[in-house]
Amino acid sequence: MEQRTRPRALVVGLGISGISSALALHRAGWDPLIIERAPERRTGGYFMAVFGSAKKAAEDLGIGGRLVDHRPQETMTYSIDRDGRRAPGRSFADIPVDPYLTMRGDVESAAYDTLIAAVPDVEIRYGTVPVALEQDERGVDVTLRSTAGSETVDHVELVVGADGVHSSIRRLAFAPDSVALRPLGSMICAFALNDDLPTLPRGISASLTEARRSFHVYPFDDRPSTVLFSYRTDDVRAEMSVPPADRLREVYGPRLGPVLSAAIE
Numbered sequence: 453m454e455q456r457t458r459p460r461a462l463v464v465g466l467g468i469s470g471i472s473s474a475l476a477l478h479r480a481g482w483d484p485l486i487i488e489r490a491p492e493r494r495t496g497g498y499f500m501a502v503f504g505s506a507k508k509a510a511e512d513l514g515i516g517g518r519l520v521d522h523r524p525q526e527t528m529t530y531s532i533d534r535d536g537r538r539a540p541g542r543s544f545a546d547i548p549v550d551p552y553l554t555m556r557g558d559v560e561s562a563a564y565d566t567l568i569a570a571v572p573d574v575e576i577r578y579g580t581v582p583v584a585l586e587q588d589e590r591g592v593d594v595t596l597r598s599t600a601g602s603e604t605v606d607h608v609e610l611v612v613g614a615d616g617v618h619s620s621i622r623r624l625a626f627a628p629d630s631v632a633l634r635p636l637g638s639m640i641c642a643f644a645l646n647d648d649l650p651t652l653p654r655g656i657s658a659s660l661t662e663a664r665r666s667f668h669v670y671p672f673d674d675r676p677s678t679v680l681f682s683y684r685t686d687d688v689r690a691e692m693s694v695p696p697a698d699r700l701r702e703v704y705g706p707r708l709g710p711v712l713s714a715a716i717e
Protein backbone atom coordinates (compact mmCIF):
# COMPACT_ATOMS: atom_id res chain seq x y z
CA MET A 453 0.00 0.00 0.00
CA GLU A 454 1.29 3.47 -0.93
CA GLN A 455 2.56 5.36 2.10
CA ARG A 456 1.44 9.01 2.28
CA THR A 457 4.16 11.33 3.52
CA ARG A 458 2.05 14.48 3.68
CA PRO A 459 -1.20 14.84 5.62
CA ARG A 460 -4.17 15.29 3.30
CA ALA A 461 -6.41 18.36 3.29
CA LEU A 462 -9.72 18.64 1.46
CA VAL A 463 -10.32 22.10 0.01
CA VAL A 464 -13.94 22.63 -1.01
CA GLY A 465 -14.29 25.25 -3.76
CA LEU A 466 -11.92 26.28 -6.56
CA GLY A 467 -12.44 30.05 -6.21
CA ILE A 468 -9.73 32.52 -5.21
CA SER A 469 -9.95 31.38 -1.57
CA GLY A 470 -9.78 27.68 -2.41
CA ILE A 471 -6.85 28.02 -4.81
CA SER A 472 -4.97 30.23 -2.32
CA SER A 473 -5.69 27.79 0.50
CA ALA A 474 -4.39 24.87 -1.57
CA LEU A 475 -1.20 26.81 -2.35
CA ALA A 476 -0.64 27.74 1.30
CA LEU A 477 -1.37 24.20 2.46
CA HIS A 478 1.08 22.71 -0.04
CA ARG A 479 3.77 25.11 1.17
CA ALA A 480 3.04 24.11 4.75
CA GLY A 481 3.61 20.43 3.95
CA TRP A 482 0.05 19.29 3.21
CA ASP A 483 -1.31 17.38 0.22
CA PRO A 484 -4.39 19.32 -0.97
CA LEU A 485 -7.32 17.60 -2.69
CA ILE A 486 -9.65 20.20 -4.23
CA ILE A 487 -13.28 19.60 -5.13
CA GLU A 488 -15.40 22.01 -7.16
CA ARG A 489 -19.16 21.84 -7.76
CA ALA A 490 -18.92 23.36 -11.26
CA PRO A 491 -17.94 21.09 -14.18
CA GLU A 492 -14.88 23.27 -14.89
CA ARG A 493 -13.02 26.35 -13.63
CA ARG A 494 -15.17 29.43 -13.13
CA THR A 495 -13.04 32.02 -14.87
CA GLY A 496 -15.46 34.97 -15.13
CA GLY A 497 -16.10 37.89 -12.87
CA TYR A 498 -16.28 41.59 -12.41
CA PHE A 499 -14.21 44.50 -11.14
CA MET A 500 -11.99 43.88 -8.15
CA ALA A 501 -9.65 46.29 -6.35
CA VAL A 502 -6.70 44.50 -4.77
CA PHE A 503 -5.56 46.46 -1.71
CA GLY A 504 -2.43 46.27 0.45
CA SER A 505 -3.19 43.20 2.56
CA ALA A 506 -4.35 41.23 -0.50
CA LYS A 507 -1.22 42.31 -2.43
CA LYS A 508 0.93 41.14 0.48
CA ALA A 509 -0.93 37.80 0.68
CA ALA A 510 -0.51 37.35 -3.09
CA GLU A 511 3.23 38.06 -2.82
CA ASP A 512 3.62 35.63 0.09
CA LEU A 513 1.88 32.91 -1.94
CA GLY A 514 3.98 33.58 -5.05
CA ILE A 515 0.95 34.91 -6.98
CA GLY A 516 2.09 38.54 -6.86
CA GLY A 517 4.22 38.48 -10.03
CA ARG A 518 1.22 37.29 -12.05
CA LEU A 519 -1.14 40.05 -10.87
CA VAL A 520 -1.47 42.98 -13.25
CA ASP A 521 -2.84 46.44 -12.46
CA HIS A 522 -5.30 47.28 -15.26
CA ARG A 523 -5.96 50.90 -14.27
CA PRO A 524 -6.28 53.12 -17.35
CA GLN A 525 -3.23 55.32 -17.98
CA GLU A 526 -5.39 58.38 -18.48
CA THR A 527 -8.42 58.32 -16.22
CA MET A 528 -11.00 60.79 -14.94
CA THR A 529 -13.62 60.23 -12.28
CA TYR A 530 -17.07 61.77 -12.44
CA SER A 531 -20.25 61.84 -10.48
CA ILE A 532 -22.97 61.57 -13.15
CA ASP A 533 -26.73 62.04 -13.35
CA ARG A 534 -29.36 60.20 -15.39
CA ASP A 535 -28.63 62.28 -18.48
CA GLY A 536 -24.90 61.66 -18.25
CA ARG A 537 -24.12 65.19 -16.96
CA ARG A 538 -20.82 65.14 -15.09
CA ALA A 539 -19.33 66.70 -11.97
CA PRO A 540 -15.95 65.86 -10.41
CA GLY A 541 -16.07 62.62 -8.40
CA ARG A 542 -13.95 60.03 -6.59
CA SER A 543 -13.35 56.34 -7.25
CA PHE A 544 -10.93 53.50 -6.51
CA ALA A 545 -8.41 55.01 -8.94
CA ASP A 546 -8.15 58.07 -6.65
CA ILE A 547 -7.35 56.13 -3.47
CA PRO A 548 -3.76 57.03 -2.52
CA VAL A 549 -2.70 53.46 -1.56
CA ASP A 550 -2.88 52.50 -5.26
CA PRO A 551 -4.87 49.26 -5.27
CA TYR A 552 -4.52 47.10 -8.38
CA LEU A 553 -7.66 47.61 -10.45
CA THR A 554 -8.42 44.30 -12.07
CA MET A 555 -11.10 41.67 -12.55
CA ARG A 556 -11.95 38.61 -10.52
CA GLY A 557 -11.06 36.35 -13.47
CA ASP A 558 -7.54 37.81 -13.69
CA VAL A 559 -6.92 37.16 -9.99
CA GLU A 560 -8.35 33.64 -10.31
CA SER A 561 -6.08 32.91 -13.31
CA ALA A 562 -3.00 34.29 -11.54
CA ALA A 563 -3.71 32.10 -8.50
CA TYR A 564 -4.57 29.02 -10.58
CA ASP A 565 -1.43 29.29 -12.76
CA THR A 566 0.69 29.68 -9.62
CA LEU A 567 -0.91 26.60 -8.08
CA ILE A 568 -0.36 24.46 -11.18
CA ALA A 569 3.27 25.64 -11.46
CA ALA A 570 3.89 24.78 -7.79
CA VAL A 571 1.87 21.55 -7.65
CA PRO A 572 1.53 20.22 -11.23
CA ASP A 573 -0.16 17.02 -10.07
CA VAL A 574 -2.63 18.66 -7.67
CA GLU A 575 -5.85 16.64 -7.64
CA ILE A 576 -8.95 18.63 -8.62
CA ARG A 577 -12.30 16.86 -8.86
CA TYR A 578 -14.88 18.89 -10.76
CA GLY A 579 -18.62 18.28 -10.52
CA THR A 580 -18.16 17.10 -6.94
CA VAL A 581 -19.73 18.26 -3.67
CA PRO A 582 -19.43 17.15 -0.03
CA VAL A 583 -22.59 15.59 1.41
CA ALA A 584 -21.45 14.32 4.83
CA LEU A 585 -18.60 14.83 7.31
CA GLU A 586 -17.72 12.42 10.08
CA GLN A 587 -14.95 13.49 12.42
CA ASP A 588 -12.93 11.33 14.81
CA GLU A 589 -9.54 11.64 16.51
CA ARG A 590 -7.73 10.61 13.25
CA GLY A 591 -9.35 13.21 11.03
CA VAL A 592 -12.50 13.43 8.94
CA ASP A 593 -14.30 10.96 6.68
CA VAL A 594 -15.88 13.05 3.94
CA THR A 595 -18.58 11.66 1.68
CA LEU A 596 -18.25 13.23 -1.77
CA ARG A 597 -20.94 13.04 -4.44
CA SER A 598 -20.27 13.53 -8.15
CA THR A 599 -22.73 15.13 -10.56
CA ALA A 600 -23.33 11.64 -11.98
CA GLY A 601 -24.53 10.58 -8.52
CA SER A 602 -21.65 8.29 -7.49
CA GLU A 603 -20.32 8.61 -3.95
CA THR A 604 -16.88 8.05 -2.41
CA VAL A 605 -15.64 8.39 1.14
CA ASP A 606 -12.24 10.08 1.45
CA HIS A 607 -10.27 10.28 4.67
CA VAL A 608 -8.53 13.62 5.24
CA GLU A 609 -6.84 15.29 8.18
CA LEU A 610 -8.29 18.74 7.49
CA VAL A 611 -11.31 20.20 5.69
CA VAL A 612 -11.25 23.78 4.38
CA GLY A 613 -14.59 25.29 3.41
CA ALA A 614 -13.79 27.73 0.58
CA ASP A 615 -17.15 27.26 -1.10
CA GLY A 616 -18.43 30.79 -1.00
CA VAL A 617 -21.06 32.65 0.92
CA HIS A 618 -23.57 29.76 0.75
CA SER A 619 -20.95 27.30 2.02
CA SER A 620 -22.02 23.67 2.26
CA ILE A 621 -19.13 22.98 4.65
CA ARG A 622 -20.44 25.64 7.01
CA ARG A 623 -23.87 23.97 6.81
CA LEU A 624 -22.47 20.46 7.40
CA ALA A 625 -20.03 21.39 10.19
CA PHE A 626 -21.51 24.40 11.94
CA ALA A 627 -24.94 25.88 11.27
CA PRO A 628 -27.74 26.13 8.69
CA ASP A 629 -27.85 29.23 6.49
CA SER A 630 -30.86 30.48 8.47
CA VAL A 631 -28.57 30.84 11.51
CA ALA A 632 -25.28 31.74 9.81
CA LEU A 633 -26.44 34.24 7.18
CA ARG A 634 -27.84 37.65 7.97
CA PRO A 635 -29.28 39.53 4.97
CA LEU A 636 -27.94 43.08 4.89
CA GLY A 637 -30.87 44.42 2.86
CA SER A 638 -28.75 45.23 -0.19
CA MET A 639 -28.38 43.68 -3.62
CA ILE A 640 -25.42 43.97 -5.96
CA CYS A 641 -25.60 43.20 -9.66
CA ALA A 642 -22.17 43.48 -11.31
CA PHE A 643 -21.02 42.48 -14.78
CA ALA A 644 -18.58 43.22 -17.59
CA LEU A 645 -19.81 45.31 -20.53
CA ASN A 646 -19.32 44.29 -24.16
CA ASP A 647 -19.07 47.91 -25.35
CA ASP A 648 -18.32 51.35 -23.99
CA LEU A 649 -21.28 53.33 -22.62
CA PRO A 650 -22.73 56.44 -24.31
CA THR A 651 -21.20 59.72 -23.03
CA LEU A 652 -18.54 57.73 -21.10
CA PRO A 653 -15.47 57.04 -23.25
CA ARG A 654 -13.13 54.24 -22.21
CA GLY A 655 -11.04 55.13 -19.17
CA ILE A 656 -13.76 57.17 -17.45
CA SER A 657 -14.80 56.17 -13.94
CA ALA A 658 -18.32 57.21 -12.96
CA SER A 659 -20.82 56.93 -10.12
CA LEU A 660 -24.50 57.78 -9.98
CA THR A 661 -25.77 57.97 -6.41
CA GLU A 662 -29.43 58.31 -5.44
CA ALA A 663 -31.49 57.41 -2.38
CA ARG A 664 -31.51 53.58 -1.93
CA ARG A 665 -29.70 52.90 -5.22
CA SER A 666 -26.41 53.60 -6.95
CA PHE A 667 -24.58 52.71 -10.14
CA HIS A 668 -20.82 52.60 -10.74
CA VAL A 669 -18.59 52.27 -13.80
CA TYR A 670 -15.09 50.83 -13.34
CA PRO A 671 -12.75 51.30 -16.33
CA PHE A 672 -9.68 49.31 -17.38
CA ASP A 673 -6.76 49.92 -19.71
CA ASP A 674 -7.42 47.03 -22.10
CA ARG A 675 -11.14 46.17 -22.16
CA PRO A 676 -14.60 47.74 -21.74
CA SER A 677 -15.62 48.72 -18.22
CA THR A 678 -17.45 46.64 -15.66
CA VAL A 679 -20.53 48.12 -13.99
CA LEU A 680 -22.07 47.62 -10.59
CA PHE A 681 -25.68 48.30 -9.61
CA SER A 682 -26.34 48.38 -5.86
CA TYR A 683 -29.76 48.92 -4.30
CA ARG A 684 -31.61 48.44 -1.05
CA THR A 685 -34.24 45.73 -0.78
CA ASP A 686 -36.43 44.30 1.97
CA ASP A 687 -36.27 40.73 0.64
CA VAL A 688 -32.89 39.62 -0.70
CA ARG A 689 -34.13 36.05 -1.29
CA ALA A 690 -37.00 37.19 -3.54
CA GLU A 691 -34.54 39.17 -5.69
CA MET A 692 -32.95 35.91 -6.88
CA SER A 693 -36.17 34.70 -8.52
CA VAL A 694 -36.52 37.59 -11.01
CA PRO A 695 -34.50 38.02 -14.25
CA PRO A 696 -31.80 40.58 -13.30
CA ALA A 697 -32.36 42.95 -16.25
CA ASP A 698 -36.13 43.15 -15.53
CA ARG A 699 -35.47 43.83 -11.88
CA LEU A 700 -32.89 46.55 -12.64
CA ARG A 701 -35.35 48.30 -14.99
CA GLU A 702 -37.97 48.19 -12.24
CA VAL A 703 -35.66 49.45 -9.46
CA TYR A 704 -33.93 52.16 -11.52
CA GLY A 705 -36.90 53.08 -13.77
CA PRO A 706 -39.03 54.41 -15.16
CA ARG A 707 -36.74 57.07 -16.67
CA LEU A 708 -33.43 55.26 -17.05
CA GLY A 709 -31.59 57.76 -19.24
CA PRO A 710 -29.00 56.79 -21.88
CA VAL A 711 -26.21 55.46 -19.65
CA LEU A 712 -28.29 53.15 -17.44
CA SER A 713 -30.35 51.99 -20.44
CA ALA A 714 -27.24 51.00 -22.37
CA ALA A 715 -25.70 49.26 -19.34
CA ILE A 716 -28.84 47.18 -18.71
CA GLU A 717 -29.32 46.32 -22.41
Ligand SMILES: Cc1cc2nc3c(=O)[nH]c(=O)nc-3n(C[C@H](O)[C@H](O)[C@H](O)COP(=O)(O)OP(=O)(O)OC[C@H]3O[C@@H](n4cnc5c(N)ncnc54)[C@H](O)[C@@H]3O)c2cc1C
Nearest residue numbers: 465466467468469470487488489500501581615616620642
Ligand atom coordinates in the same frame (compact mmCIF):
# COMPACT_ATOMS: atom_id res chain seq x y z
C1 LIG B 1 -19.40 43.20 -7.04
C2 LIG B 1 -18.31 42.66 -6.18
C3 LIG B 1 -17.15 43.39 -6.06
C4 LIG B 1 -16.14 42.92 -5.27
N1 LIG B 1 -15.03 43.67 -5.18
C5 LIG B 1 -14.01 43.24 -4.44
C6 LIG B 1 -12.81 43.99 -4.33
O1 LIG B 1 -12.71 45.07 -4.88
N2 LIG B 1 -11.79 43.49 -3.61
C7 LIG B 1 -11.91 42.28 -2.98
O2 LIG B 1 -10.96 41.85 -2.34
N3 LIG B 1 -13.04 41.55 -3.06
C8 LIG B 1 -14.08 42.00 -3.76
N4 LIG B 1 -15.23 41.26 -3.83
C9 LIG B 1 -15.32 40.02 -3.10
C10 LIG B 1 -14.63 38.90 -3.84
O3 LIG B 1 -14.99 38.85 -5.21
C11 LIG B 1 -15.08 37.66 -3.19
O4 LIG B 1 -14.92 37.78 -1.80
C12 LIG B 1 -14.21 36.50 -3.64
O5 LIG B 1 -14.20 36.36 -5.05
C13 LIG B 1 -14.81 35.26 -3.04
O6 LIG B 1 -13.96 34.20 -3.38
P1 LIG B 1 -14.18 32.79 -2.74
O7 LIG B 1 -13.16 31.90 -3.35
O8 LIG B 1 -14.22 32.89 -1.25
O9 LIG B 1 -15.65 32.37 -3.14
P2 LIG B 1 -16.28 32.11 -4.57
O10 LIG B 1 -15.66 32.93 -5.62
O11 LIG B 1 -17.76 32.20 -4.36
O12 LIG B 1 -15.86 30.60 -4.86
C14 LIG B 1 -16.48 29.51 -4.24
C15 LIG B 1 -16.30 28.29 -5.14
O13 LIG B 1 -16.85 27.19 -4.46
C16 LIG B 1 -17.65 26.46 -5.36
N5 LIG B 1 -18.68 25.78 -4.57
C17 LIG B 1 -19.79 26.32 -4.02
N6 LIG B 1 -20.48 25.38 -3.35
C18 LIG B 1 -19.77 24.24 -3.48
C19 LIG B 1 -19.96 22.92 -3.00
N7 LIG B 1 -21.03 22.59 -2.27
N8 LIG B 1 -19.04 21.97 -3.31
C20 LIG B 1 -17.96 22.28 -4.07
N9 LIG B 1 -17.72 23.53 -4.55
C21 LIG B 1 -18.62 24.49 -4.25
C22 LIG B 1 -18.23 27.48 -6.31
O14 LIG B 1 -18.63 26.90 -7.54
C23 LIG B 1 -17.03 28.42 -6.48
O15 LIG B 1 -16.18 28.02 -7.53
C24 LIG B 1 -16.28 41.69 -4.59
C25 LIG B 1 -17.43 40.94 -4.72
C26 LIG B 1 -18.45 41.42 -5.49
C27 LIG B 1 -19.72 40.61 -5.60
